[in-house]
Amino acid sequence: MMSRILLVVCLAALAAAPLVLPAYFLTVLIPFFAYSIILLGFNLLFGYGGQLSFGHAMFVAAGAYAAAASYSILGIASFEIMLAVAIVAALCLSIPLALVASRFTGIFFGVLTLSFGMLLHSILFKFYHLTGGESGMRVPRPTLLGMELDMYNKTGFLTGPFYYYCLILLVVLGYIMWRLVRSPYGLHLTASRDNPVKALYLGVRVRWVRTVAFIVSAVYGAIGGVMLGVLTGLADPELSYWTHSGHLVFMTILGGYQQFLGPAVGSLVMILVQDQLMAETQYWRFFVGLALALIVIALPGGILGGLRRLKLKKEGKAHADARQRRPARSTA
Amino acid sequence: MNFLTNVILAGLFQAAVLFLVAAGLQLIFGVQRIINLACGSVYALGAYFGITFTTWAMSQGLPPYLFPLALLAGGLIIGLVGIPMERVLRLIYRRPESFQLVLTFALVLMIQDIIRFFWGADPKQLGSLAMIYGSVKLFGVTMPVYNVMVIVLAIIVAAGMAYFLGRTATGKILRATAENHETSAAMGINVSKVFLLVFTLGTALGTVGGALVIPTGVASLEMGVELIVKAFAVVVIGGLGSMKGAAVGAVIVGLLSTLAVFTYPEVDTLAIYVIVIGMLIWKPSGLYGRIAT
Numbered sequence: 001m002m003s004r005i006l007l008v009v010c011l012a013a014l015a016a017a018p019l020v021l022p023a024y025f026l027t028v029l030i031p032f033f034a035y036s037i038i039l040l041g042f043n044l045l046f047g048y049g050g051q052l053s054f055g056h057a058m059f060v061a062a063g064a065y066a067a068a069a070s071y072s073i074l075g076i077a078s079f080e081i082m083l084a085v086a087i088v089a090a091l092c093l094s095i096p097l098a099l100v101a102s103r104f105t106g107i108f109f110g111v112l113t114l115s116f117g118m119l120l121h122s123i124l125f126k127f128y129h130l131t132g133g134e135s136g137m138r139v140p141r142p143t144l145l146g147m148e149l150d151m152y153n154k155t156g157f158l159t160g161p162f163y164y165y166c167l168i169l170l171v172v173l174g175y176i177m178w179r180l181v182r183s184p185y186g187l188h189l190t191a192s193r194d195n196p197v198k199a200l201y202l203g204v205r206v207r208w209v210r211t212v213a214f215i216v217s218a219v220y221g222a223i224g225g226v227m228l229g230v231l232t233g234l235a236d237p238e239l240s241y242w243t244h245s246g247h248l249v250f251m252t253i254l255g256g257y258q259q260f261l262g263p264a265v266g267s268l269v270m271i272l273v274q275d276q277l278m279a280e281t282q283y284w285r286f287f288v289g290l291a292l293a294l295i296v297i298a299l300p301g302g303i304l305g306g307l308r309r310l311k312l313k314k315e316g317k318a319h320a321d322a323r324q325r326r327p328a329r330s331t332a
Numbered sequence: 333m334n335f336l337t338n339v340i341l342a343g344l345f346q347a348a349v350l351f352l353v354a355a356g357l358q359l360i361f362g363v364q365r366i367i368n369l370a371c372g373s374v375y376a377l378g379a380y381f382g383i384t385f386t387t388w389a390m391s392q393g394l395p396p397y398l399f400p401l402a403l404l405a406g407g408l409i410i411g412l413v414g415i416p417m418e419r420v421l422r423l424i425y426r427r428p429e430s431f432q433l434v435l436t437f438a439l440v441l442m443i444q445d446i447i448r449f450f451w452g453a454d455p456k457q458l459g460s461l462a463m464i465y466g467s468v469k470l471f472g473v474t475m476p477v478y479n480v481m482v483i484v485l486a487i488i489v490a491a492g493m494a495y496f497l498g499r500t501a502t503g504k505i506l507r508a509t510a511e512n513h514e515t516s517a518a519m520g521i522n523v524s525k526v527f528l529l530v531f532t533l534g535t536a537l538g539t540v541g542g543a544l545v546i547p548t549g550v551a552s553l554e555m556g557v558e559l560i561v562k563a564f565a566v567v568v569i570g571g572l573g574s575m576k577g578a579a580v581g582a583v584i585v586g587l588l589s590t591l592a593v594f595t596y597p598e599v600d601t602l603a604i605y606v607i608v609i610g611m612l613i614w615k616p617s618g619l620y621g622r623i624a625t
Contacts, residue, residue: 052430100613107367107429108616111568115608118561122601243557246369246437253434283449289441296435297423 007261011171018163026159027231028275032268033166034227039252039263040177041220046249047257048181049213050193051101054110054245055117059218061124061240062089063225068137068235079142079165079230086222093120094218102210105196114242124237136236139229158231166227173220178260180216189213250292256302265303337471339591345479345548347586348486352541353559354566354578355493356534362573363510363530365429366421369436371538371563373443374413376556378542380451381410383458383551385543399461399547400481407543411536418531422524444553455550462547482544489537490579497575506530510573562589565604569611571621580619 018026038060045051066086071077074085101112124131131137141154144161152160180186191199192206200206229235238244247270255266270288277284299306357371385406386399394402417439424431465477497503509516509526517523542555566585570577585604592600611618 046430052433054433100609104612104616107433107572108612110367110430110433111564112609112612114564115568115605115612118601119605119609122605126598126600126602241557242561243440246440249434249437282453283445285441286445286449289438289445292438292441293420293435296427296431296438297420300427300431 011167014167015164018159023155023159026163027155028271030158030163030166030231031228032264032271033170034224034231035248035251035267035271036170036224036264037173037227038221038224039248039255039267040174041217041224042248043252043257043260043263044177044181044189044220045213045217046252047262048186048189048193049210051105051210051213052110052249053101053113053214053217054242054249055113055115056217056221056248057242057244058117058120058240059090059094059221060225060228060244060248061120061235061237062086062093062218063222064139064229064235064239065089065124065131065137065225066222067142067226067229068139071140072137077140077142078146079144079226080146082142082226082230083223086226087219090218090222091215094215098211098214098218101214102207114245117240117242117245121237121240121242124240131237132235134237136234139233139235141233142230162230169223169227173223174264177220181260185209185212250288252302253292253300254295254302256304256306256308258301259304259308262302262304269303334472335594337473339594340587341470341473341475341479342594343587343590344483344583345586346590347582348483349541349545350559350562350566350586351486351579351582352489352544353538353563354570354582355489355575356537356541357563357567358570358573358575358578359493359530359537360534361567362575363506364425364527366432367429367436368534369433369560370417370439370443371534372556372558372560373440374411374535374538374556375542375559376447376551376553377413377443378407378410378539379546379551379555380447380456380542381539382406382543382546383456384451385409386458386461396461396464399464400478400544403543403546404540407540408536410543411532411539413539414532414535415528417535418528421531422527425527440557444556448553451551453553455552457550458547476548478547485544490575493575502529561601562604565608568608568618571618574618574620577618577620 014029017029021029038056042053042056045053045056063086066089067082070082070085074081076082097113097116101109101116104112125133128134141157143149144165147161149157149161181189188199188204188209191202191204192209196206225239228239251266251270252263253266254270255264255268256262259265273291274284274288277287281287295302301309353371353375356374357368360366360368360371382403386402389402389405390396390399420439421432421435424435462476462478465481467474468477468480469475470480495503497506505516505521505526506529508519509521509523509530513523516526542551562585566578566581568581569584570579570581584607588603588607589600592603
């Protein structure tokens with residue numbers, strides 16, 4: 001109950017933010033929305049499915065390029081069409097990949113997804129007559145729900161209507177994901193993670209369940225990619241580079257992959273910290289890496305996992321750990 | 333015909349360097365079951381340190397024609413960073429493999445900035461030392477002697493590794509540990525010492541590879557993360573954990589990538605990764621790997 005109230009308060013604060021916060025902070029919050037969506041999808045695969053993908057950034061890139069292409073090829077600059085094109089692109093890309101990748105787990109899954117990601121990167125990077133190569137493709141300012149919104153300048157557009165559009169999209173997609181992981185399908189997925197053989201004997205179609213998780217996470221990644229593309233006005237091949245995938249993994253682990261909202265917390269913290277660090281020092285990667293190392297070693301449950309443990313300790317019922325709805329043990 | 337020899341010789345040079353890095357990756361994976369994403373970073377570290385060390389050695393009066401020895405020594409010295417890295421990784425040996433992968437990614441981020449801190453963001457070069465030995469004409473194609481030396485050295489390392497792993501007592505201990513950690517420990521093998529040895533050796537292979545490549549190119553901050561992409565291709569094609577696989581995989585990737593650069597530069601990485609994916613789909617254990625999924 002407490003956490004539900006907290007969630008509503010947080011959402012209300014985010015909704016009120018444009019009224020009080022300066023424009024700069026709002027442009028920092030939009031990537032947070034985008035990454036939250038990407039990571040909610042990613043965590044279906046990683047946290048709930050136990051499949052660590054080191055190429056998930058390819059779907060983010062696919063989304064951004066789909067947004068760029070829907071303008072340069074179709075000549076349409078409507079955000080809804082961009083999203084639709086991105087979803088179709090993500091489906092076209094992820095269905096064949098999912099069918100192959102769902103056969104693998106562990107290291108092999110990681111290497112295979114990394115390979116696919118690098119394949120896409122080299123296509124985006126090298127075929128410049130199609131994709132603009134190193135300089136990427138321009139993503140125009142889109143119309144929202146068919147409205148031109150000419151009265152806003154660029155910052156006004158991003159911090160006004162676009163901000164709310166992204167926030168609403170995050171809430172809707174977050175709710176869908178919440179229902180998904182609480183559904184029988186979600187149970188099948190976690191069962192396939194914890195004990196694939198047993199799950200199989202109990203009638204869970206393990207491969208099918210994993211395939212679906214891969215496809216859903218790809219679609220979420222592409223939707224987030226469209227947002228990032230519109231925000232920066234650019235679809236950049238670096239979006240698909242393997243280190244970007246690594247950052248997705250990092251944010252998820254930072255927030256806590258065992259909690260539903262962990263990835264969202266991770267992306268918020270990462271974006272705020274990175275924003276501050278980049279202003280302070282050119283060596284921000286070092287500190288990000290150090291933080292990642294410390295979390296992996298000392299706080300494997302991430303921020304939310306740590307908070308949860310603290311709370312349980314306080315209430316003097318550490319034994320309740322065993323009754324957690326989602327067991328801490330994971331084959332991830 | 334000339335074209336083909338050109339491709340083969342240039343490809344073999346690339347394969348030689350790739351082999352060194354991939355051999356380190358394979359050694360660590362074979363024994364410790366850790367995919368070391370930082371193998372590219374130590375390669376970059378080796379390159380930068382190799383430049384600094386060689387420049388220093390020459391300022392101390394090292395005759396220029398002995399510079400490969402300085403590079404080799406520099407690579408081996410900086411290879412000792414494997415020791416503190418293993419100390420850190422040791423903390424999570426009992427965790428799921430994904431977490432070990434993530435920790436090596438943290439090392440990638442840190443090492444990149446450590447290099448930036450000591451050497452700056454601008455690419456570094458060793459000058460034209462490589463041409464001190466002149467060129468040699470092989471099968472109608474001219475090639476710097478230095479490149480031939482690197483190829484020969486890689487072959488020596490490959491033979492040395494085969495001897496070390498196959499014929500020596502330590503090699504036997506390493507193979508036993510790779511087979512089963514618990515049983516080896518029960519037999520009186522100090523597994524944690526073996527891990528330290530393996531990780532340091534694997535790191536040193538990477539740093540030496542980086543140091544040796546530097547006379548023919550530039551050291552840049554991105555060279556590490558870029559190399560991983562190819563080193564991964566090598567180990568997947570060759571088979572995870574197999575030394576023989578590293579050698580064959582390196583030759584395949586080296587030749588293929590050079591062929592692509594000579595003909596259609598656009599498909600360089602693409603061609604390699606098409607093979608990698610094909611391999612993963614039809615024969616995930618690779619050419620010589622024994623580990624099934």
